[in-house]
Amino acid sequence: MKDLNIGLIGYGFMGRTHSNAFLQAPKFFDVAYRPVLKAVCARNPDRAKSFAANWGYESVEADWRDIVARKDIDLIDIASPNDTHQEIAVAAARAGKMVMCEKPLGRTALEAKAMVEAVEAAGVPNSVWYNYRRVPAVTLIKQLIDEGKLGRIFHYRAQFLQDWTIAQDLPQGGEGLWRLDVSVAGSGVTGDLLAHCIDTAMWLNGPITQVSAMTETFIKERKHTLTGKVQPVGIDDASAFLCRFENGSLAIFEATRYARGHKALYTLEINGEHASARWDLHDLHRLQWFDHKDEGEVRGWRNVHITDGDHPYMKHWWVPGLQIGYEHTFIHQFADFLQAVHTGKPCPPTFRDGLATDYVTDAVLASAKSRTWVDVPKG
Numbered sequence: 001m002k003d004l005n006i007g008l009i010g011y012g013f014m015g016r017t018h019s020n021a022f023l024q025a026p027k028f029f030d031v032a033y034r035p036v037l038k039a040v041c042a043r044n045p046d047r048a049k050s051f052a053a054n055w056g057y058e059s060v061e062a063d064w065r066d067i068v069a070r071k072d073i074d075l076i077d078i079a080s081p082n083d084t085h086q087e088i089a090v091a092a093a094r095a096g097k098m099v100m101c102e103k104p105l106g107r108t109a110l111e112a113k114a115m116v117e118a119v120e121a122a123g124v125p126n127s128v129w130y131n132y133r134r135v136p137a138v139t140l141i142k143q144l145i146d147e148g149k150l151g152r153i154f155h156y157r158a159q160f161l162q163d164w165t166i167a168q169d170l171p172q173g174g175e176g177l178w179r180l181d182v183s184v185a186g187s188g189v190t191g192d193l194l195a196h197c198i199d200t201a202m203w204l205n206g207p208i209t210q211v212s213a214m215t216e217t218f219i220k221e222r223k224h225t226l227t228g229k230v231q232p233v234g235i236d237d238a239s240a241f242l243c244r245f246e247n248g249s250l251a252i253f254e255a256t257r258y259a260r261g262h263k264a265l266y267t268l269e270i271n272g273e274h275a276s277a278r279w280d281l282h283d284l285h286r287l288q289w290f291d292h293k294d295e296g297e298v299r300g301w302r303n304v305h306i307t308d309g310d311h312p313y314m315k316h317w318w319v320p321g322l323q324i325g326y327e328h329t330f331i332h333q334f335a336d337f338l339q340a341v342h343t344g345k346p347c348p349p350t351f352r353d354g355l356a357t358d359y360v361t362d363a364v365l366a367s368a369k370s371r372t373w374v375d376v377p378k379g
Helices: 013-028 045-055 064-069 082-094 109-122 136-146 189-205 326-343 351-370
Strands: 002-009 033-041 059-061 075-078 098-101 126-128 153-161 208-216 221-223 230-232 238-245 250-256 265-272 275-280 286-291 302-305
Touching: 002 013, 002 064, 013 033, 013 045, 013 326, 033 045, 033 064, 033 326, 045 059, 059 064, 064 082, 075 082, 082 098, 082 109, 098 351, 109 351, 126 326, 126 351, 136 189, 136 265, 136 275, 136 286, 153 189, 189 208, 189 238, 189 250, 189 265, 189 351, 208 351, 238 351
Parallel strands: 002 033, 002 075, 033 059, 075 098, 098 126, 153 250
Antiparallel strands: 153 265, 208 238, 221 230, 238 250, 265 275, 275 286, 286 302
């Protein structure tokens, strides 16, 4: 088995999920590479050293340029804030490194496009960590759609609801709160939560062609952690949009951080001519399924427990009836990435797929600003 040396940039929440995936994938999946946690890079040297010791990284770097320049690194994994994605990814691709990147790919489609051009020009494997594609229940929905079980698709709807930014005295910016700083994040829930919903939707149901959106920033000013000054808030706290898909179906999307009582409620539903499917992150191991072909006496919504060996990914885990969790979606994606590298095939979602999502989020923000329908660019 050949070693694949990994350089991780960022040590926050996503740095932990990715590191766990690197360690676990070869233990449960038959992969052609042995992941080696070669180096981690972060701005706080003490915390970086502690992170490295906990997860088993062999070395620590303080500057991402040093980790990209190292000859003993094969894969650069970007788990740092959004404003760093483009520069790191472009440099890594030019250095001939494989690149994996947290979502959203760029703060804007313009940034994402530069990243796509860099990895495609270099011919390096690349992938964006839109992990919800690899929830077994969601992957099963994809299989059922591709098999024609739903028939013609009429409707798609998705919500992603949280409540963690309601407090008036919550500051913006700095480590841990950079998602509230528009200069770092690029946008609010549109690029954070809706990006997940949009990626999953286009994977399941095809391209989005037009959007009509509205956004709101409920708290207009917050103290900035780094400056100590009260500054305008530039992100969207809530975002909702209608859209049309290329296949003629209609959709409604909503995301907010102001839904009191919801910590991470991500739901999706897709309605077709013959059947419907629904999924809820809070019960991620269950698929809600309605099939109109069932006999009338027993026709109704089914609650399918996705734990059997013939369900996507589940043969790699426990015995039927025992479920898996959020962290496993990252393990699935990294195992798929290693297989793709071995076979020379792409590992979706690729950077180009991430660009497609950024085109939609850009269109959503433009529509909310102009209060008009906006066409989503292709390509």
